Amino acid sequence: MVFLSRRLFFAVLGGFILTVVAGTLYFLMRLREEVIASQMQMAELHARSLEDQLTQSLHVVDLSLSRVPGEQIDVSAALRLAPYIRSLSVLDRHGRILSSSNPENSGIIVPTEDFFPEQGDDILRIGSSRNGRDWNDRVGDGRRFIPAVREANGRLQMASLNPDYFINEFVHRVDDKTGVVQLLRYDGVLLISTDEKMLPDGKQVWRERLLAREFDTIDNARLGQRDYILSYRASRTYPLVLVVCLDRSVILAGWRSEALIYSIVVFAVLLGIAGLSVFYYDRMAEAAEERKKAERQLRLSASVYEASQDAFLITDEKAAIISVNRAFTRITGYTEDEVLGKNPKVLASGVHSSEFYAAMWKDILEKGYWQGEIVNRRKDGSTYPEWLSITTVRDHERITHFIANFADITVRKAAEEKIRYLAYYDTLTDLPNRRLLYDRLSQALSTAQRHSSYGALLFIDLDHFKNLNDTRGHDTGDSLLQQVALRLSTTIRVGDTVARIGGDEFVVLLEFLGENESLAARRAEKIAGKIRLAIGAPYLLDDREYHCTPSIGIALFTPQQTAAETLLKRADVAMYQAKSAGRNTVRFFDPEMQSLIERRVTLENELRDALHYKQFILHYQPQVDRNGRSVGVEALVRWQHPDGRIIPPSEFIELAEETGLIVSLGSWVLETVVARLSEWANDPERSHLSIAVNVSARQFRQPDFVEIVSRLVEAAGIDASLLRLELTESLLLENMEEAIATMTALKKQGVSFSLDDFGTGYSSLAYLKVLPLDELKVDQSFVRDMLFDEKNAAIARAIVNLGQNLGVTVIAEGVETDAQWQFLIENGCHSFQGYLFGHPSEM
Numbered sequence: 001m002v003f004l005s006r007r008l009f010f011a012v013l014g015g016f017i018l019t020v021v022a023g024t025l026y027f028l029m030r031l032r033e034e035v036i037a038s039q040m041q042m043a044e045l046h047a048r049s050l051e052d053q054l055t056q057s058l059h060v061v062d063l064s065l066s067r068v069p070g071e072q073i074d075v076s077a078a079l080r081l082a083p084y085i086r087s088l089s090v091l092d093r094h095g096r097i098l099s100s101s102n103p104e105n106s107g108i109i110v111p112t113e114d115f116f117p118e119q120g121d122d123i124l125r126i127g128s129s130r131n132g133r134d135w136n137d138r139v140g141d142g143r144r145f146i147p148a149v150r151e152a153n154g155r156l157q158m159a160s161l162n163p164d165y166f167i168n169e170f171v172h173r174v175d176d177k178t179g180v181v182q183l184l185r186y187d188g189v190l191l192i193s194t195d196e197k198m199l200p201d202g203k204q205v206w207r208e209r210l211l212a213r214e215f216d217t218i219d220n221a222r223l224g225q226r227d228y229i230l231s232y233r234a235s236r237t238y239p240l241v242l243v244v245c246l247d248r249s250v251i252l253a254g255w256r257s258e259a260l261i262y263s264i265v266v267f268a269v270l271l272g273i274a275g276l277s278v279f280y281y282d283r284m285a286e287a288a289e290e291r292k293k294a295e296r297q298l299r300l301s302a303s304v305y306e307a308s309q310d311a312f313l314i315t316d317e318k319a320a321i322i323s324v325n326r327a328f329t330r331i332t333g334y335t336e337d338e339v340l341g342k343n344p345k346v347l348a349s350g351v352h353s354s355e356f357y358a359a360m361w362k363d364i365l366e367k368g369y370w371q372g373e374i375v376n377r378r379k380d381g382s383t384y385p386e387w388l389s390i391t392t393v394r395d396h397e398r399i400t401h402f403i404a405n406f407a408d409i410t411v412r413k414a415a416e417e418k419i420r421y422l423a424y425y426d427t428l429t430d431l432p433n434r435r436l437l438y439d440r441l442s443q444a445l446s447t448a449q450r451h452s453s454y455g456a457l458l459f460i461d462l463d464h465f466k467n468l469n470d471t472r473g474h475d476t477g478d479s480l481l482q483q484v485a486l487r488l489s490t491t492i493r494v495g496d497t498v499a500r501i502g503g504d505e506f507v508v509l510l511e512f513l514g515e516n517e518s519l520a521a522r523r524a525e526k527i528a529g530k531i532r533l534a535i536g537a538p539y540l541l542d543d544r545e546y547h548c549t550p551s552i553g554i555a556l557f558t559p560q561q562t563a564a565e566t567l568l569k570r571a572d573v574a575m576y577q578a579k580s581a582g583r584n585t586v587r588f589f590d591p592e593m594q595s596l597i598e599r600r601v602t603l604e605n606e607l608r609d610a611l612h613y614k615q616f617i618l619h620y621q622p623q624v625d626r627n628g629r630s631v632g633v634e635a636l637v638r639w640q641h642p643d644g645r646i647i648p649p650s651e652f653i654e655l656a657e658e659t660g661l662i663v664s665l666g667s668w669v670l671e672t673v674v675a676r677l678s679e680w681a682n683d684p685e686r687s688h689l690s691i692a693v694n695v696s697a698r699q700f701r702q703p704d705f706v707e708i709v710s711r712l713v714e715a716a717g718i719d720a721s722l723l724r725l726e727l728t729e730s731l732l733l734e735n736m737e738e739a740i741a742t743m744t745a746l747k748k749q750g751v752s753f754s755l756d757d758f759g760t761g762y763s764s765l766a767y768l769k770v771l772p773l774d775e776l777k778v779d780q781s782f783v784r785d786m787l788f789d790e791k792n793a794a795i796a797r798a799i800v801n802l803g804q805n806l807g808v809t810v811i812a813e814g815v816e817t818d819a820q821w822q823f824l825i826e827n828g829c830h831s832f833q834g835y836l837f838g839h840p841s842e843m
């Protein structure tokens with residue numbers, strides 16, 4: 001729609017108003033002219049009819065006066081005929097009234113010189129208007145008369161005319177409020193006027209008028225203070241002029257009031273039209289401005305929408321796509337035509353679960369808004385991360401559209417990742433830096449507290465690294481650091497942390513080293529040893545072999561330890577101790593731990609030697625029945641240390657387990673036992689004795705354990721049932737199925753099994769049913785106190801009952817007194833072992 005400018009609008013409105021005003025004025029003026037024209041006609045009509053009437057009246061007078069002189073005047077007849085004649089008189093040549101119908105006129109000399117025309121026969125000559133009713137009336141009393149004479153036969157006959165008669169006639173025709181009727185003598189002398197105050201035009205004016213025309217109607221004749229329509233007409237017969245003057249102001253009064261009303265109406269209408277126009281123009285201008293603003297806004301929005309670097313996707317209420325912008329196509333590869341009408345699911349990557357989308361839609365529908373990171377799929381099948389915002393558009397609560405706005409954040413994420421990487425990683429080695437180490441250490445400390453588990457911090461410094469840097473340059477130094485980092489990473493378990501905290505300083509964080517401090521220390525030391533070996537292996541730097549050793553400091557952290565800073569300092573101190581101790585070595589921050597470790601290292605080495613130099617011996621402890629008769633023995637290993645001490649198994653079995661030496665030791669024990677059984681087989685006094693052998697978990701889990709035992713038994717040709725393998729509950733529980741398989745296989749060979757330390761472990765009764773056991777061994781801890789502690793007594797009794805129910809024998813170990821033995825016998829125990837029957841000895 002074309003909208004007029006304000007200036008043009010007012011110009012048009014002004015033009016319209018001017019046109020209406022001009023039209024109205026024109027119309028009113030036309031109306032006025034018509035009024036005037038009709039009044040002029042009217043004035044002319046009046047003038048004509050009054051002149052006609054006047055002429056006739058004067059004709060009567062003329063007739064009355066034209067009688068033969070000397071004739072007696074028949075006054076009454078004349079007056080009857082012309083009521084406007086007051087008297088008729090006869091004058092002599094000198095103007096003396098000889099006789100008159102008004103006798104009092106007689107003798108009066110009439111001054112006829114001012115009559116008009118001044119002389120002439122057979123024509124009526126009109127005198128001027130005089131005061132009084134007649135010649136004889138000297139007082140007048142406001143009355144007037146007009147004399148008229150006619151000369152005939154040397155005599156003058158005169159009539160005194162009553163002007164009031166004519167005035168009456170005139171007023172009868174022309175309302176004295178509207179106009180004035182005047183009767184003039186032809187020479188311009190006023191004879192009669194219906195309004196005496198109004199003076200006629202001067203004689204000269206009339207002379208000129210009458211010379212020009214005998215009758216005429218003139219508009220706008222100024223008489224006195226007023227304007228008139230003036231119509232005059234000279235009598236056809238007599239020297240008189242009849243003038244009708246219509247007062248223009250009165251005539252036009254009606255027109256004026258009409259014009260006023262009309263003007264008011266037109267003005268009001270125009271005012272209304274103008275007001276309404278301005279009002280509507282303003283409203284329309286406002287609306288147009290609003291519309292323009294909205295259009296501008298829309299154009300702006302559209303250009304923002306199109307030019308935006310963010311993708312926009314708009315759907316209808318059913319989630320069918322109705323619009324996408326250029327950025328959408330750039331990011332996803334889909335053109336608008338390809339996605340119009342489709343569901344935004346076309347972009348789904350399959351990375352997110354249905355629960356994720358359900359939660360997202362819940363938010364959108366309930367809160368009207370969702371925002372978050374999501375992975376979508378491009379048209380070419382590649383996926384990309386985007387930051388997505390979805391909002392609803394509502395129309396009175398009803399959702400009409402969904403607007404999704406997203407940006408491909410691949411670059412941003414990469415940058416963030418890079419920043420994060422730079423913040424938390426060492427760029428040379430790709431290892432975590434000090435900051436990340438602190439984070440992980442703090443986490444590890446709280447985890448350690450939660451799980452009551454020990455951990456350790458290993459501070460590793462490369463020996464003489466500075467020399468390498470100084471002599472062969474930093475690049476070579478960097479290369480070494482990278483190789484060391486790689487070796488460290490591959491040496492430790494997944495889940496542990498290796499960090500480079502500066503120069504040639506590395507830190508390894510070990511978690512979950514167990515709840516036992518010394519065990520944790522040993523594990524940490526062992527890993528440190530592995531690291532020392534790994535780092536100690538030769539390097540190839542610039543095609544030259546290079547040897548490097550580390551100094552490693554270890555600080556254990558306990559479940560109570562909290563300060564990461566302190567811990568790192570401790571490990572650092574320990575590392576310096578390692579340096580002071582000659583480098584290429586491992587040192588604990590805690591001196592006790594250090595000596596413990598050192599002792600263990602010594603012990604381990606000695607154990608190896610012991611195996612190598614066959615320093616182990618077996619002691620046998622008898623096992624008896626209710627009658628005290630020997631039914632078997634338990635083989636218990638002893639270490640005959642070169643220093644002459646006999647070391648009990650409690651001091652080395654655990655280390656042997658940890659180091660794996662137990663496998664070799666266990667094999668030696670088995671071989672020795674089988675050899676002893678074979679030896680006893682030929683001894684009638686001992687051939688019935690069984691030998692119980694403790695089998696460690698590691699030994700039992702050897703893949704070829706069944707073969708080893710079978711081979712030994714077969715090779716020795718002994719009665720396999722005399723070989724009784726003692727297993728612990730924990731061993732069996734570690735892998736029940738495998739344990740059953742191994743036991744079953746050996747059972748087939750005739751080997752028997754005893755469950756050692758029964759009651760101290762998990763004591764799951766369920767597994768007892770499925771294990772091919774021959775014997776339950778009541779742990780000595782129950783036996784020791786059972787006579788004083790009812791609970792232990794109850795347990796001992798329960799185990800015996802259990803054995804009876806399962807159909808296996810029950811042996812009690814640690815029997816030291818007769819009372820204990822008697823108690824156990826009374827409660828149905830089958831066999832007994834303990835110092836009461838004999839200490840372990842070489843036999």
Ligand SMILES: Nc1nc2c(ncn2[C@@H]2O[C@@H]3COP(=O)(O)O[C@H]4[C@@H](O)[C@H](n5cnc6c(=O)[nH]c(N)nc65)O[C@@H]4COP(=O)(O)O[C@H]3[C@H]2O)c(=O)[nH]1
Nearest residue numbers: 635636637648649650669694695696814815816834835840
């Ligand atoms: N207080 C007290 N103790 C008694 C009494 N009667 C026997 N003992 C001790 O109780 C332990 C019984 O052995 P175990 O429970 O199998 O416990 C054994 C066994 O678990 C392990 N062990 C011993 N020899 C071997 C072996 O050859 N291989 C394996 N894997 N472990 C062995 O070492 C543990 C300790 O063995 P030992 O020091 O010989 O200790 C033996 C024995 O000397 C008594 O009346 N009172």
